[in-house]
Each structure stands twice: as structure tokens, then as C-alpha cells.
Amino acid sequence: MNRTELEEKVKNFLIEDLEIDEEKIFPDAKLKEDMGIDSLDFVDIVVIVEKNFGFKIKPEEMVGVDTYAKFCDYIETKVN
Numbered sequence: 001m002n003r004t005e006l007e008e009k010v011k012n013f014l015i016e017d018l019e020i021d022e023e024k025i026f027p028d029a030k031l032k033e034d035m036g037i038d039s040l041d042f043v044d045i046v047v048i049v050e051k052n053f054g055f056k057i058k059p060e061e062m063v064g065v066d067t068y069a070k071f072c073d074y075i076e077t078k079v080n
Helices: 003-016 039-053 068-079
Strands: none
Touching (some): 003 039, 003 068, 039 068
């Protein structure tokens, strides 16, 4: 899976499953502040990522992952 496909997949589940407005999703968008992702949403994200990408997110690996681009970077390192 290339980076464009990965970002599209992530963007789609953020819009469809978490109901985040598309215009709030851009590389430097902060997951909490700009996109409004809270701890309950994060539980959903863990399940969605496992289903879509085949790996389980470890909370300790998410330290410092605070933007959409960093979140995509994290997923990319796990799937490639």
C-alpha cells in the first residue's frame, strides 16, 4: 500500500466512522484540538485500525503522535 492509498483509507474512516468533517483533515491538523478526537474516539480508532490494517495500536507507541500526518506516518511504519 502506498502513502496516498493509506492516507485515503485513514481519511475515509475518520469521516465515515468518527464523523469528522473533511475540511478538518489536513496534514498538520491536531488530532485532539483540530479534529476533536477524544479518548472514546481513540478506542474506536484502535478497533478500526486493527480491522483495516491488521495490527493493534499500542498506546505507548502513540506518544508524540498528535497530528494527522504523524498518525499516517505511524500506520505506514507498521504496514510497510
